[in-house]
Amino acid sequence: MIRTVLSTYAPGLPERFGADLTSPAQRRLNGWRWNGRELRRGQLRLLLAAGFASVAYLSLRDALTLDAGIVTGRGADVVVARTGRPREFDKEQTLERALKLFWSRGYGATSIQDLVDALSVERGSLYGTFGDKRRFYLEAVRLYWEVYERRLIATLDTSPLLPALREILTHPARLDEFISDVGVPQGCLVGNTTAELVPQDTEATEIVARSYSRFTDIVTAALERAQATGEVTDKARPEAQAHMFLYLVQGLSLVSRAGLDRTSALAAIDTAVDGLRA
8 A cells, every 4th residue: 555655646755865665574573674774664765745735636626626616507607605515607697797897887896796796706716717817808808799790780771872871970979888886987998998908918909990990891881882872972082981980989978987968979970960961
């Protein structure tokens, strides 16, 4: 047993101390030997203590690993809780709830503990599923843009186009769905990310740049169709008109967080839309 413990959990330890682990019969004849001399009782105890300490350490490590372990299943992550019983939490729903919290408070003002409290998910489970707070946040930004892009395409896939463009510009200024739980406009999460993390965070910069590019591509295609039907003026290229709308959307979104006056904002929006009429 001694040989098994030492060789399994403390490999090389007997050799390091020069212990001669021979058969039981041979030990009865020669005793435990160290560099050719018989081991004293205290030295033998040292070897055994080192071996059993290794056993205790590995057992504790395995227990902690199990406690924070994540087993991926279909549609949900199975988390092994401290009770030893697995419980499920839906990754997509958790990400959606985190998105609302990040959107309301911002990246810097949202702590991991805020997420743990709001999502009712253990800290180790969040780290195991989403990584650190930064990675969690960037996943939320990606989800935000996926939803926004689908709504943008659906909104612009209509005729006439100008009322749809006005609706896009109006959203950051006053729509209730853009109002957070503290009663102030939340703005555009992509724009908020630009203000907080760009350009120092390379991955965040790539995400927002790709989002802005997609916005202008989608709006450009819609304006090309509207120019072809004679609804929108062709005095400017559709690409230039689309970039103008990007800057207006992001500007309104950012300024609205400081308490934008609704009347003046809507007047500015109407001026921009009227400027596109053929």
